[in-house]
Amino acid sequence: LLTQSPDLQSVSPKQKVTITCRASLSIGNSVHWYQQKPDQSPKLLINYESESISGVPSRFSGSGGGSGRDFSLTIDGLEPEDAATYYCHQSSSLPITFGQGTRLE
Amino acid sequence: EMQLLESGGGLGQPGGSLRLSCAASGFTFSNFLMSWVRQAPGKGLEWVAGITASGAVTNYADFVKGRFVVSRDNSKNTLYLQMNNLRTDDTATFYCARGQFSLSYSPFDLWGPGTLVTVSS
Numbered sequence: 001l002l003t004q005s006p007d008l009q010s011v012s013p014k015q016k017v018t019i020t021c022r023a024s025l026s027i028g029n030s031v032h033w034y035q036q037k038p039d040q041s042p043k044l045l046i047n048y049e050s051e052s053i054s055g056v057p058s059r060f061s062g063s064g065g066g067s068g069r070d071f072s073l074t075i076d077g078l079e080p081e082d083a084a085t086y087y088c089h090q091s092s093s094l095p096i097t098f099g100q101g102t103r104l105e
Numbered sequence: 106e107m108q109l110l111e112s113g114g115g116l117g118q119p120g121g122s123l124r125l126s127c128a129a130s131g132f133t134f135s136n137f138l139m140s141w142v143r144q145a146p147g148k149g150l151e152w153v154a155g156i157t158a159s160g161a162v163t164n165y166a167d168f169v170k171g172r173f174v175v176s177r178d179n180s181k182n183t184l185y186l187q188m189n190n191l192r193t194d195d196t197a198t199f200y201c202a203r204g205q206f207s208l209s210y211s212p213f214d215l216w217g218p219g220t221l222v223t224v225s226s
Contacts, residue, residue: 034150041218042216047211089213
C-alpha cells in the first residue's frame with residue numbers, strides 16, 4: 001500500500017512543493033513518480049526514487065529517507081504548467097500499486 | 106516515434122465481455138514486459154495485469170483474477186486484454202503501459218492514450 005500526502009494542495013508559481021509517499025512495507029528504491037494532466041495519460045517524471053528522466057525539467061527531483069518506506073517528490077520553482085495530479089508507483093512486489101494521487105491546483 | 110495505441114473500448118453489459126487491443130510501434134515490442142493500468146472516472150491509477158516479454162508469465166490484480174486474461178502476439182506487436190464477466194465497477198479508461206525490462210516489473214516509461222470502457226445495462 002502506498003499512501004501519498006497531501007491529497008490536494010493549492011500552490012503558486014515559483015513556490016517549492018514537496019509530495020510524500022509512504023509504503024506500508026520496505027520497497028527499496030523501486031518507487032517512481034508520474035505526472036498526469038486532465039485528459040492525458042501519465043508521464044514518468046522520476047524513476048528508482050531519484051533518477052531523473054531525459055526531457056523532464058530539472059525542477060522535478062525525487063528523494064528517499066533511506067528506510068525504503070518514505071519517499072518524496074519535490075518541485076522547486078513551480079510553473080503554471082505543473083498544475084496536475086502526481087502519483088507514486090512501486091514496482092518492488094506484486095501487486096503493482098500506485099499512491100492515491102496528489103492534485104496540485 | 107515510439108507509440109502505443111489502445112482500441113476496443115466501448116459499452117459493455119454487466120456479465121458481458123470485451124477485448125481490448127494495444128498496438129505498439131517504433132520499438133522492439135518483444136523485448137518488453139507490458140501492463141494494463143486502469144483509471145475509473147475521477148479516480149486514481151490501478152494496475153490490472155502484466156505479461157512478460159515472451160508471454161510466458163502473466164500476473165493479475167486480485168480484483169480481475171479469473172475474469173480478465175492478458176496476452177500478447179509479438180508477431181503482430183499487439184497486447185490484448187480479454188475482459189469477461191464485466192462488472193459496473195470495471196468502468197474506466199484502460200491504458201497499456203510499457204515497462205523497462207523483459208522479465209521484471211519496473212517504471213512504466215511509455216503509455217498509450219487509453220480506451221474508455223463503460224459497463225452499464
